[in-house]
Amino acid sequence: xxxxxxxxxxxxxxxxxxxxxxxxxxxxxxxxxxxxxxxxxxxxxxxxxxxxxxxxxxxxxxxxxxxxxxxxxxxxxxxxxxxxxxxxxxxxxxxxxxxxxxxxxxxxxxxxxxxxxxxxxxxxxxxxxxxxxxxxxxxxxxxxxxxxxxxxxxxxxxxxxxxxxxxxxxxxxxxxxxxxxxxxxxxxxxxxxxxxxxxxxxxxxxxxxxxxxxxxxxxxxxxxxxxxxxxxxxxxxxxxxxxxxxxxxxxxxxxxxxxxxxxxxxxxxxxxxxxxxxxxxxxxxxxxxxxxxxxxxxxxxxxxxxxxxxxxxxxxxxxxxxxxxxxxxxxxxxxxxxxxxxxxxxxxxxxxxxxxxxxxxxxxxxxxxxxxxxx
Amino acid sequence: xxxxxxxxxxxxxxxxxxxxxxxxxxxxxxxxxxxxxxxxxxxxxxxxxxxxxxxxxxxxxxxxxxxxxxxxxxxxxxxxxxxxxxxxxxxxxxxxxxxxxxxxxxxxxxxxxxxxxxxxxxxxxxxxxxxxxxxxxxxxxxxxxxxxxxxxxxxxxxxxxxxxxxxxxxxxxxxxxxxxxxxxxxxxxxxxxxxxxxxxxxxxxxxxxxxxxxxxxxxxxxxxxxxxxxxxxxxxxxxxxxxxxxxxxxxxxxxxxxxxxxxxxxxxxxxxxxxxxxxxxxxxxxxxxxxxxxxxxxxxxxxxxxxxxxxxxxxxxxxxxxxxxxxxxxxxxxxxxxxxxxxxxxxxxx
Numbered sequence: 139x140x141x142x143x144x145x146x147x148x149x150x151x152x153x154x155x156x157x158x159x160x161x162x163x164x165x166x167x168x169x170x171x172x173x174x175x176x177x178x179x180x181x182x183x184x185x186x187x188x189x190x191x192x193x194x195x196x197x198x199x200x201x202x203x204x205x206x207x208x209x210x211x212x213x214x215x216x217x218x219x220x221x222x223x224x225x226x227x228x229x230x231x232x233x234x235x236x237x238x239x240x241x242x243x244x245x246x247x248x249x250x251x252x253x254x255x256x257x258x259x260x261x262x263x264x265x266x267x268x269x270x271x272x273x274x275x276x277x278x279x280x281x282x283x284x285x286x287x288x289x290x291x292x293x294x295x296x297x298x299x300x301x302x303x304x305x306x307x308x309x310x311x312x313x314x315x316x317x318x319x320x321x322x323x324x325x326x327x328x329x330x331x332x333x334x335x336x337x338x339x340x341x342x343x344x345x346x347x348x349x350x351x352x353x354x355x356x357x358x359x360x361x362x363x364x365x366x367x368x369x370x371x372x373x374x375x376x377x378x379x380x381x382x383x384x385x386x387x388x389x390x391x392x393x394x395x396x397x398x399x400x401x402x403x404x405x406x407x408x409x410x411x412x413x414x415x416x417x418x419x420x421x422x423x424x425x426x427x428x429x430x431x432x433x434x435x436x437x438x439x440x441x442x443x444x445x446x447x448x449x450x451x452x453x454x455x456x457x458x459x460x461x462x463x464x465x466x467x468x469x470x471x472x473x474x475x476x477x478x479x480x481x482x483x484x485x486x487x488x489x490x491x492x493x494x495x496x497x498x499x500x501x502x503x504x505x506x507x508x509x510x511x512x513x
Numbered sequence: 514x515x516x517x518x519x520x521x522x523x524x525x526x527x528x529x530x531x532x533x534x535x536x537x538x539x540x541x542x543x544x545x546x547x548x549x550x551x552x553x554x555x556x557x558x559x560x561x562x563x564x565x566x567x568x569x570x571x572x573x574x575x576x577x578x579x580x581x582x583x584x585x586x587x588x589x590x591x592x593x594x595x596x597x598x599x600x601x602x603x604x605x606x607x608x609x610x611x612x613x614x615x616x617x618x619x620x621x622x623x624x625x626x627x628x629x630x631x632x633x634x635x636x637x638x639x640x641x642x643x644x645x646x647x648x649x650x651x652x653x654x655x656x657x658x659x660x661x662x663x664x665x666x667x668x669x670x671x672x673x674x675x676x677x678x679x680x681x682x683x684x685x686x687x688x689x690x691x692x693x694x695x696x697x698x699x700x701x702x703x704x705x706x707x708x709x710x711x712x713x714x715x716x717x718x719x720x721x722x723x724x725x726x727x728x729x730x731x732x733x734x735x736x737x738x739x740x741x742x743x744x745x746x747x748x749x750x751x752x753x754x755x756x757x758x759x760x761x762x763x764x765x766x767x768x769x770x771x772x773x774x775x776x777x778x779x780x781x782x783x784x785x786x787x788x789x790x791x792x793x794x795x796x797x798x799x800x801x802x803x804x805x806x807x808x809x810x811x812x813x814x815x816x817x818x819x820x821x822x823x824x825x826x827x828x829x830x831x832x833x834x835x836x837x838x839x840x841x842x843x844x845x846x847x848x849x850x851x852x853x854x855x856x857x858x859x860x861x862x863x
Contacts, residue, residue: 154638189738190760191725191748195677243638250678304639304849306788321766325790326675327848329639343676344725344748345763345771346713 139242142296143383146407146433148230152238153410154246154301159382160315163295164353165392166367167402168288169418169459171443172374175201175263175286182369183290187352192344195256198351199366201288205427207262209289210255213337214406217249218430224408226434235410236298236335245302250332267427285420288374290366291338291351292405292413293317295382299350302333314379315414316353324348335409361465361480373460379467380414391455391469391478399452401442403432418443454491461487584720585671585804593665593810594622595650601858602627602835604653604660611659616803616810621663624652629837631852636697637787641850646839649684649854655861657829661814662686662708664837671804672842673716674723680842681713684802686813687836688825688859690783696836696856699785706825707782707790708813710800712842714778722773724748748773769794778802779813783823787849793823817861830863 140156183199200209208214221239225232236247268282293310297317300308307323308330310316319330319339324347330339331348339350354364362368363377378392386397395416396402402416419428421440428436446453454476458466464486466478471491478487498509603625614620629649633641649666664684672682686708687696694703717723725732726745733744739756740746751757752764752773763771769780769792779800781793797819802811817827827833834856840846 185736189736190762191737191740191746191751193760194725194732194734243635243640245639252678253676256677302639304637304788305790321763321771322768324763324768325770325848328678328680329848331677341675341677342763343723343728344773345761345768346675347763347768347771349762 139237144235144296144410144412145383146404146412147235147410148228151235151296151410153296154237157310159295160310160312162313162379162381163315163414164293164358165378165380165396166290166364166415167376167378167392167395167418167459168415169374169402169456170285170287171418171420172372173201173286173288174372175203175288176371177201178369178371179288179366179375182365183351186354186365188349190342190344192342193340193349195259196340196342196349197259198338199288199290200259201286202259203263203265203284204287204431205267205284206265207260207287209259210251210337211258211261212255213251214335214431217247217335217409220249221247224430226408229434231408231410233408235408236333237296237301237410245329246298246333246335248298248302248333248335250328251337279422283423285423287417288366289336289338289405290364290415291317291353292336292411292415293351293353294414295412296410298333298335298409298411299330299339302329303327304329311355314353314355314358315382316355316358317350318352318355319348319350321345321347321349335406335411336413358465361482362463363465367460368463370460376455376459377465379465388451389468389470391458391466394451394455399442399449400435401439401446401452403435403439406431407433450491457489457491458487461489584673584716586719593808595652595665596623596625599625599627601860602651602653604655604859604861606655606657606829606862609656611654611656611661611814613799613801614654614661614812614814616663616801616812620654621652624654624663626650626652626665627857629854629857631837631839631854634849634851634853637849639849641846641852643844644852645841645844645846646852649837649839651835651837651857653835653859653861655817655829658817659814660817660827660861661812662835664809664811664813664839666809666839667807668804668809668841668843669807670843671712671809673712674728675713676728680840680845680847681711682809682842683709683711683713683840683846684809684811684813685709685838687838688827689834689856690823690825695786696834696854698787698790699783701786704783704785704823706823707784708798708800708815709780709782710778710802710811710813712802712804712809714775714780715800715802717775718778722748781815781824793821795821797821797824827861829861831861833859833861835859 139152141150142153144151179199188196202208240247266282266284293316307320326346328341331341339348342349367375367377380392386393388394388398402418404413419432419436419439421443425436450471454471457476458469458478464480467481469478474491476489480486502509629651631646631648633644646666649664652663654661675681688706690704690706694705699705737746738760739754740751741754742750752761759765777799779798781796781798782790784790798815800813802809836854836856838851838853840851
């Protein structure tokens with residue numbers, strides 16, 4: 139066991155392997171307030187990477203409905219239910235992580251999904267929490283709620299899959315922090331599947347090895363965003379980098395949103411893997427539920443999101459979501475535009491701070507007809 | 514228990530077992546004429562019921578597997594016989610060829626055996642908490658050219674498939690390459706050779722490669738990129754297509770666990786400590802395992818002398834050691850979650 143820093147839980151923690159953080163860490167932000175669960179990301183990823191034999195159940199990317207959905211089924215609920223209640227004290231996790239709550243010779247605390255758990259990716263889809271009783275009506279805000287949770291591998295700073303692999307077949311790349319399974323070395327023991335709290339490693343019964351989200355590394359090496367990010371029609375995703383344990387850079391949109399404004403939060407930080415997909419929590423969902431999922435900063439993040447129009451820098455960063463197929467590493471708000479540059483210094487995005495609207499003449503004289511202006 | 518198990522085996526197949534719980538054959542005697550053993554002589558399985566043996570033309574496997582065979586094979590349950598129990602494993606030398614010796618060949622019935630005690634692995638992570646295979650009976654034979662080990666252990670369920678949460682039975686023989694190598698998969702500087710067999714690979718050989726539709730007959734997939742054939746898109750066809758093969762990632766990466774046309778259910782590996790297990794690109798080791806009567810009977814065989822410096826040195830008249838490991842797939846055994854033994858002294862007779 140080694141002592142490692144975990145800023146997401148506000149303290150150092152025990153981790154089975156001593157390691158140095160990567161030079162930079164691939165990081166994603168998902169604004170799930172905007173997600174409509176169209177699954178375009180899922181299809182883009184599936185078509186691009188996992189259409190092989192034995193990969194039928196492999197979804198590097200999936201979108202599920204909370205609170206009842208999950209792929210594999212109950213991936214998170216099973217782990218939560220098997221562990222003690224989580225406690226935070228002023229931003230510090232006081233209960234043990236999955237690396238700290240077991241005997242020294244045991245792998246990280248986890249569970250292994252069954253075949254049936256992989257059988258119905260859409261179970262629970264669009265199910266709401268609460269019941270629509272007779273006489274129910276909308277009075278300002280819906281009393282029922284649900285939300286869509288888009289998920290990929292978190293390319294964790296302290297991966298449980300990597301810690302659990304007895305063959306050391308899983309590695310975290312020094313150059314960008316992407317976590318990969320060495321397909322030459324894996325012998326299919328499925329320890330990673332049991333250990334990953336997000337269940338984003340999968341066993342391929344044809345290759346007889348485990349496989350996981352590759353972070354679209356061939357694209358990242360060329361400065362391009364992942365397939366799931368590029369294909370997102372709702373522009374809910376931003377793909378970038380952050381430097382671990384460094385002073386956050388306010389010109390880096392990822393750092394501004396995650397580390398400076400703290401608008402986007404990690405998924406289940408209490409597990410201790412320090413995940414690198416950050417979620418802007420859905421503002422209509424009760425905080426009791428969100429705190430379990432995103433940690434103790436949910437209230438502040440929701441409040442900030444409600445008044446984001448008053449924070450021009452933050453708004454500028456958010457407007458660059460889905461604005462380019464290139465990875466934006468630096469941005470600025472210039473007048474009424476937000477501008478993004480990639481790692482080569484090329485300008486790759488320029489978006490207006492306020493969406494331009496045009497009002498056309500009501501009567502089209504050329505065609506002799508009336509027009510409708512739709513907002 | 515074996516007596517009862519034999520009866521159950523016969524009665525399930527509806528082969529004339531008398532009512533009342535009396536089995537037609539006692540341990541060590543032959544099943545009646547209507548038993549599966551006799552049926553097998555008519556062609557479905559050519560294992561002979563006329564002797565406690567499977568007649569083996571040298572150099573071939575005698576047990577013919579029809580394409581439609583169920584697995585595990587419906588073998589007769591011959592009595593397993595062993596020579597005297599010893600504490601040192603002695604590989605006796607015979608004049609008959611050892612190459613491709615069958616697990617049920619008569620020569621095994623007189624070869625001495627060592628009852629090797631197995632412990633659940635609890636030295637390194639991940640541990641095996643509970644033991645389900647307490648011992649394995651081990652014999653060895655050689656002919657000056659090849660050496661064969663026969664491993665016999667009890668396992669109620671033959672597990673020969675893998676999928677999410679599904680694991681295969683397996684066994685391994687470990688031999689030291691460097692003297693004084695740790696029995697626990699060697700140590701840095703103390704290398705060991707491991708001869709590994711899996712029921713999964715045996716099943717691949719016996720009844721065909723475990724494809725997706727083998728395990729899930731109702732599977733449907735709209736798309737397998739570059740699959741040259743139609744539903745159910747046999748994986749061998751995909752592997753043979755240069756574009757389709759790119760979707761079999763581990764196979765494309767040269768990972769030997771991902772082979773779809775394995776020539777033997779065995780693999781040679783070396784290790785020098787936990788986590789260092791590495792498959793050898795060339796493998797002269799072969800194996801054959803059969804399951805019946807709640808028992809696995811496995812033969813693993815390799816050339817006695819080889820030019821490969823990564824093969825453990827063995828020679829006629831030589832003394833070395835061997836250790837053994839068994840995995841019970843039905844109990845979730847995989848990787849380090851296994852049963853293993855300490856070193857057992859091994860003498861290769863002159």
